[in-house]
Amino acid sequence: ANKKIAVLVGSLRKDSFNRKIAEAVQSLASANLELEFLEIGNLVYYNEDLDHGNPPQEWTAFRTKIKEADGVLFFTPEYNRGTTAVLKNAIDVASRPYGQNSLAGKPGAVVSVSISALGGFGANHHLRQSMVFVDVLMMQQPEAYIGNAQSLFDDQGNVVEDTKQFLKTFIDAYEQWVNKF
Ligand code: FNR
DSSP, X not given: OOEEEEEEESOOOTTOHXXXXXXXXXXXXXXXXXXXXXXXXXXXXXXXXXXXXXXXHHHHXXXXXXXXXXXXXXXXXXXXXXXXXXHHHHHHHHTOSTTOXXXXXXXXXXXXXXXXXXXXXXXXXXXXXXXXXXXXXXXXXSOEEEOOGGGSBOTTSOBOHHHHHHHHHHHXXXXXXXXXX
16 A cells, blocks of 8 residues: 655755755655655744634645645754754644644654754654644654764765665654554
């Protein structure tokens, strides 16, 4: 069975390490997982007023994409020991209007990617905290804290072998997780 997975990257930077790692994961995923990147930089800040009447078209399209997905995969940088505003905003948009949380019940997973040796632990768990409330069932193991991101690519921009192997283990475990739902 083919599973469609929505991929949210919490960095808007052109040369984002999170995006590069996400693309590596996409290429390592088995043919049964279809990873689709959803762009979140165009979602205006969540404001409940905008959900009374006609919500922004970008919100509606994004919510529909999330609803259609069989799972959600997050890649988050760490900004000041938390996830990024752009990613938190996307989660807020997806979770509303009240009673129409498009994320509810989906199997999720998170990879945090940082240039620090700590691997974005703070951001990873900050995101997991919100997942409890929006009812995304997060894969627990393996945890994915990718540190020293600037040193994980060779001259051709490919992910170095040991990280690649870890990412393969991670995405295969996520496939099994998704198949439980
Ligand atoms: C950072 N960075 C950072 N790194 C970290 O490990 N812990 C942190 O708390 C922070 N805080 C932080 C705040 C702000 C505002 C910025 C812009 C950056 C550094 C961060 O890991 C680095 O910029 C990564 O390259 C961001 O990920 P992308 O954009 O490469 O995907």
